[in-house]
Amino acid sequence: MAPNLEQQSSARYTPTHYLFNVFGKLRLMLVAGLLLLPQLLAAQWNATVGAESNDLGRQGLAFLPNEIWIHAGDAIIWTVEATEPHTITFLTDGQIRPPFNVGCPGFSTGSAVFDGSSCVTSPLLFKDAKITVSFPVAGNFKLVCLLHSDMTGIVHVLDPSQTLPHDQEFYDRLAQTEARALLDDRDTTKPKHLHSKNGVTVGGGEVVATGAGTDTLSVMRFSDPVITVHSGDTLEWTNEDSTTSHTVTFGTEPQDLVPPSANVTVDPDGARHAVLNSPSDSVHSGFLQAAPQDRVGLAQAQPGVTRFRVTFSKPGIYQYICALHDGLGMKGKVIVLP
Ligand SMILES: [Cu+2]
Numbered sequence: 001m002a003p004n005l006e007q008q009s010s011a012r013y014t015p016t017h018y019l020f021n022v023f024g025k026l027r028l029m030l031v032a033g034l035l036l037l038p039q040l041l042a043a044q045w046n047a048t049v050g051a052e053s054n055d056l057g058r059q060g061l062a063f064l065p066n067e068i069w070i071h072a073g074d075a076i077i078w079t080v081e082a083t084e085p086h087t088i089t090f091l092t093d094g095q096i097r098p099p100f101n102v103g104c105p106g107f108s109t110g111s112a113v114f115d116g117s118s119c120v121t122s123p124l125l126f127k128d129a130k131i132t133v134s135f136p137v138a139g140n141f142k143l144v145c146l147l148h149s150d151m152t153g154i155v156h157v158l159d160p161s162q163t164l165p166h167d168q169e170f171y172d173r174l175a176q177t178e179a180r181a182l183l184d185d186r187d188t189t190k191p192k193h194l195h196s197k198n199g200v201t202v203g204g205g206e207v208v209a210t211g212a213g214t215d216t217l218s219v220m221r222f223s224d225p226v227i228t229v230h231s232g233d234t235l236e237w238t239n240e241d242s243t244t245s246h247t248v249t250f251g252t253e254p255q256d257l258v259p260p261s262a263n264v265t266v267d268p269d270g271a272r273h274a275v276l277n278s279p280s281d282s283v284h285s286g287f288l289q290a291a292p293q294d295r296v297g298l299a300q301a302q303p304g305v306t307r308f309r310v311t312f313s314k315p316g317i318y319q320y321i322c323a324l325h326d327g328l329g330m331k332g333k334v335i336v337l338p
Helices: 005-012 015-041 168-184
Strands: 044-052 058-064 067-071 075-080 110-113 130-134 139-144 152-158 199-210 213-222 226-230 234-240 272-276 307-312 316-321 331-337
Touching: 044 067, 044 168, 058 168, 168 199, 168 213, 307 331
Parallel strands: 044 075, 067 152, 110 130, 199 234, 226 331, 272 307
Antiparallel strands: 044 058, 058 213, 075 130, 139 152, 152 213, 199 213, 234 307, 316 331
């Protein structure tokens, strides 16, 4: 009698078959493991963006740390730790720097991959927002913020066969040390130039160089938030920050903050000037902004407009703000006595 099918198969299923089967499964697992190995070995690093004082008045415009060494395949999670927004941006070599609101063009949110062949940028990221960028290819990549021109860093992506110089704990300590050094810098507390009696400094800034690029401290405050003058006096505001723009804005904020309002004239030395006749009048300085840094190969920029003058013809209490940073507490008051 012919053996039934069950007997046939059990007759074939010898211990040798069993071992083959086990090894086959092991081999499959090994192949799968090898395929997954890069993902298993890929590290996730943490870095922070921006730092601020408790009163929000001192803003560290910086990648903290601003230099980091990782392996190809690793990812870095950047978390914004300041109220002032920032972008995390990798442009390609030779790419013209785009405006922050255009992106490079467009934006990545949540996660992105940068291998140097096409740009990656986040939109403006506000406090506690994150972006994860993975780096599949070795290379040295410059990191910038599209909103703040002197805020740069470098990510060194090494082949996985190379040894990394630092661990996450080192970068955490470095980030804290760099943030404290920026925020504790007191050089910006005093105006850097001697201004006339009726002068107010509109924020101050310092650019700090590191091996990987530059960090900036910007003080988002008017040096004399309350100042007293007499009617007929002219008060002069000066932006002493090379990176950050500010405005001096009385009354209603215009939609477009870049140009001055129509009631602003230009003095012979290029400073903007307005006359206010009543605390209910509106006037807007437009962006007070230093000229950008010069660099070989770039067109010469015009001198920046860093000064705004207001002549107060009538007594009263005149409130004003920096329309860009009033949310950080950048506000002032002019008391005009008869
Ligand atoms: Cu401001």
